Amino acid sequence: MPQPMTLVIGNYNYSSWSLRAWITLRKTGAGFEVIRLPMDTSEFHERIGEYSPTRRVPVLIEGDLVIWDSLAISEFLAERFPMARLWPEDVAQRAVARSIAAEMHSGLTAMREEFPMNCRARDRHFEPSQRAGEDLARVEQWLQTCRQLVPGSGPLFGHYTITDGMLIPVLLRFNTYCLAKTRLTQEYLDWVLRDADVMEWMEHAAKEIEVIEHDER
Ligand SMILES: N[C@@H](CCC(=O)N[C@@H](CS)C(=O)NCC(=O)O)C(=O)O
Known part of the structure; x- marks a missing residue:
């Protein structure tokens, strides 16, 4: 049974890698929570280590599973949600x-x-x-x-x-x-x-x- 998902992202305005993971997650139709850590702030540097081994965003968390890269997150979602057809069939x-x-x-x-x-x-x-x-x-x-x-x-x-x-x-x-x-x-x-x-x-x-x-x- 899949567990609730949380996506840790940076600023909506500036974080292009966050957008890549976020939008693909949206296209699965699954619900998820967002934790936003504004980049270049003390808050980011204090909190990012709780989530990301690379200290970068995005990070997708599902139960004990931590996925810390936008392409890896996207591939995970393609496997988890085959009905979303996240790659071409051909x-x-x-x-x-x-x-x-x-x-x-x-x-x-x-x-x-x-x-x-x-x-x-x-x-x-x-x-x-x-x-x-x-x-x-x-x-x-x-x-x-x-x-x-x-x-x-x-x-x-x-x-x-x-x-x-x-x-x-x-x-x-x-x-x-x-x-x-x-x-x-x-x-x-x-x-x-x-x-x-x-x-x-x-x-x-x-x-x-x-x-x-x-x-x-
Ligand atoms: N290869 C990584 C790149 C992640 C990345 O560079 N994220 C930037 C934001 S777009 C970041 O976390 N910057 C914060 C920092 O370096 O302190 C991915 O695809 O997720």
């Missing part, structure tokens, strides 16, 4: 979906550093460095690859998958920093911004009062 599509999720999880570091997720912020314009520009182009290539496999403009594989969860925080950066260059990207961004769970996350972000200076460029 084996080839699933392999591509996993490749993109893994590449996102382990890479795109220049884009992540230069364009921090900042859900509230709008109309920020910065020229990307060459490396960040390559990361941004990579995102657009992923979208092209997915749309060739499964035509559409909403979720990448026809229904929500973990790959969408991995990309949603990137698309929110496209929104903040006006980075969408192609029609495919703009259409996908439009879908992201209309998603009810994304809207709920953004509402939480809008209500937060903490400001993390190094994420406000």
Whole structure:
């Protein structure tokens, strides 16, 4: 019998890895509690050790089980909630979906550093460095690859998958920093911004009062 789940997250406004775990958990339809620890505060540093062996968020707790990484949490949820279809059913599509999720999880570091997720912020314009520009182009290539496999403009594989969860925080950066260059990207961004769970996350972000200076460029 599954036990109640608790997700420990950082700031709604800034914590992109928290959003990835949170939104995939929402898509399972399961109930869960949220513990929010505002990052870069003494509260975070005092309390995070109670939950996370890496002192990072997100962390999913189910009874004695502690899962301390967004991709591991997502994979756990895919196994725990098969009816949520968190990966594509087709084996080839699933392999591509996993490749993109893994590449996102382990890479795109220049884009992540230069364009921090900042859900509230709008109309920020910065020229990307060459490396960040390559990361941004990579995102657009992923979208092209997915749309060739499964035509559409909403979720990448026809229904929500973990790959969408991995990309949603990137698309929110496209929104903040006006980075969408192609029609495919703009259409996908439009879908992201209309998603009810994304809207709920953004509402939480809008209500937060903490400001993390190094994420406000
Ligand atoms: N690979 C980890 C990355 C987690 C991560 O870097 N989390 C950031 C917030 S988005 C964090 O906890 N930062 C707080 C700190 O480093 O003090 C995952 O996928 O969950």
